[in-house]
Amino acid sequence: MESHIASLLLLLLGLGLCTCHLNIYNNFRNMQVRLASSTAPAPNANQPLREGRVEISFDNGASWGTICSTHWTLREGNVVCRQLGLGYASMAISSTKHGNSHTNPWGLVGTRCRGNERKLLECSREPTYPAVCEAHNRNVSTVACVSKSADLELGVSDIEISAYLALVPMTQLTCAMEENCVSKDAYVIRRTNPSAIRKLLRFSVKASNVGNADVSPYANYKDWEWHQCHMHYHSMNVFATFNVYDNRYQKVAQGHKASFCLMDSECNLGVAPKYTCDNTTQGITAGCSDVYSHVLDCQWVDVTTVPVNKKYILRVELNPEYVLGEMSFENNGAECDLEYTGEILTTRVTRCKRKPLLI
Numbered sequence: 001m002e003s004h005i006a007s008l009l010l011l012l013l014g015l016g017l018c019t020c021h022l023n024i025y026n027n028f029r030n031m032q033v034r035l036a037s038s039t040a041p042a043p044n045a046n047q048p049l050r051e052g053r054v055e056i057s058f059d060n061g062a063s064w065g066t067i068c069s070t071h072w073t074l075r076e077g078n079v080v081c082r083q084l085g086l087g088y089a090s091m092a093i094s095s096t097k098h099g100n101s102h103t104n105p106w107g108l109v110g111t112r113c114r115g116n117e118r119k120l121l122e123c124s125r126e127p128t129y130p131a132v133c134e135a136h137n138r139n140v141s142t143v144a145c146v147s148k149s150a151d152l153e154l155g156v157s158d159i160e161i162s163a164y165l166a167l168v169p170m171t172q173l174t175c176a177m178e179e180n181c182v183s184k185d186a187y188v189i190r191r192t193n194p195s196a197i198r199k200l201l202r203f204s205v206k207a208s209n210v211g212n213a214d215v216s217p218y219a220n221y222k223d224w225e226w227h228q229c230h231m232h233y234h235s236m237n238v239f240a241t242f243n244v245y246d247n248r249y250q251k252v253a254q255g256h257k258a259s260f261c262l263m264d265s266e267c268n269l270g271v272a273p274k275y276t277c278d279n280t281t282q283g284i285t286a287g288c289s290d291v292y293s294h295v296l297d298c299q300w301v302d303v304t305t306v307p308v309n310k311k312y313i314l315r316v317e318l319n320p321e322y323v324l325g326e327m328s329f330e331n332n333g334a335e336c337d338l339e340y341t342g343e344i345l346t347t348r349v350t351r352c353k354r355k356p357l358l359i
Helices: 002-029 074-083 156-162 174-178 184-189
Strands: 032-036 051-057 065-068 088-095 106-109 140-146 152-154 164-169 197-202 205-209 225-227 232-234 240-245 251-254 288-292 300-302 310-318 333-340 348-355
Touching: 032 074, 051 106, 074 088, 074 140, 152 310, 156 205, 156 333, 156 348, 205 310, 240 300, 251 300
Parallel strands: 065 106
Antiparallel strands: 032 051, 051 065, 051 140, 065 140, 088 140, 152 205, 164 197, 197 300, 205 288, 225 232, 240 251, 240 310, 310 333, 333 348
């Protein structure tokens, strides 16, 4: 009898746990989202709040909690703004600008989005509990929404058409080496053999702005860096990355392009260019493209030490750190097949395909 009762209790407990999980799922499915702020005026129907801390509710608005996340980026911000009908995220950071986690405790931890989800509830969660979500962290996830946004699109065919292997002596790479655009071993080799040859996989990168607002550098022009070798200011430290991976997706080489100037190189019919590398308002006009030709410094991956006669993956990404607000990050990347022989005539880049940024 005691054994039968024990089994029945276990069964009931199991049913209870199952019901609990269903309740959690149902509550999550009904999650509500809003913006709130401890510093901004209260929103109204005519002027809704467009910037604030992100709050969620699982009980139809009876109580609200904030969000703690290690990876709170413009991806997550875009989802919040989309769900609230406020457009696109121009800012998405963890801060105390609109209140802190002590006054406004966390209600959700570890949110990660691709950025194309319709609602925050469709996003995934970090696989482990975020290390930043501990008692002393007062930051909460915040966002600012705008009605119009830029949208960078990587020119996939431009990479494949222009790619080639070049053998270049280090005597011709003075400026590039000042900007760390070659592999680390080159700086050691230069001490004893300054004319040594580097094998550079060169290609062009076309960054088109297909959005409805201009691309503007995230830093104030007063913080831009003057580059004596190139005789112009660079307004972006990380605008694009170039990497080579093996078939297990282990990185074997990476580009070291340190900084960029943004300008209108090409524009659609009827769109007038506004930006150049020389002025104090660099950027990319909506409907224009910035083209980085394969002949420019640092438009390459140094593959000198990569094992030859193997197949690899060349991956190129625009705005890889999400420092610029965009409509979408799904059109920012590309991957190509790289057959690397170490020889100019037989090294080939083929089958380039569009890929989203890695989460």
